Amino acid sequence: MILPAVCLVLTIAIYGFVKRFYKKYPKIYFTPLVVTPAILVLLLVWTNIPYNTYDAGAHWVTDMIGPATIVLAVPIYKNLPILKKHAFVIVSSVLFGSTIAIVTTAWIAKALNLDARLIESLAPRSATTPIAMAVSKITGGIPTITAVIVLLTGVLGIVLGPLVIRFFGIRNDVARGVLFGTGAHAAGTSKAFEFGSAAGSISSIAMILTAFFTFMTVSLVIGFFI
Structure with a gap:
């Protein structure tokens, strides 16, 4: 359970960092929608973390898409x-x-x-x-x-x-x-x-x-x- 939780925290942290960077340098190639997945994919490949393990923690982010729409x-x-x-x-x-x-x-x-x-x-x-x-x-x-x-x-x-x-x-x-x-x-x-x-x-x-x-x-x- 520790590794999936780390994946969740890491996903949120990377997105937050990229979002702040994009606000400071608002170039289209720095958009979080592109940069965040790219960084995560590279990390998963580099650390050999299976996608199922990553998704066990990070799926909470996906599950929030629906409630977030209410905002x-x-x-x-x-x-x-x-x-x-x-x-x-x-x-x-x-x-x-x-x-x-x-x-x-x-x-x-x-x-x-x-x-x-x-x-x-x-x-x-x-x-x-x-x-x-x-x-x-x-x-x-x-x-x-x-x-x-x-x-x-x-x-x-x-x-x-x-x-x-x-x-x-x-x-x-x-x-x-x-x-x-x-x-x-x-x-x-x-x-x-x-x-x-x-x-x-x-x-x-x-x-x-x-x-x-x-x-x-x-x-x-x-x-x-x-």
């Missing part, structure tokens, strides 16, 4: 007037964006001649990890592959999102929030809060709606490709 209710409540004012734009944009994400992912996977299970694993990539893995399992995909693809989607989203915003000169909080929440789920939402509370709140709503729309539409969309 998003605070900025959402503070920005409720903005959310109500732009409700139609947010909902319609997220519906369109999440559907396009599923369609293009399935289409590209099919064009690459990937088998049905891989298509089902890749399609829900824009939803948050718990929802995406659940959808993958329901449709016949491989949840572990889905989790990796969701992580990669989040990383790409926080890397490319700011570039898109600067290139197109996007200054509207609604547009920024929908972009990050729909395209990069929780990682994108964290990035959206760097642009302001309103953008982060809208991203939170977009993330939740994306998960809902993905759950409702992915099976139908995949049916056209497999």
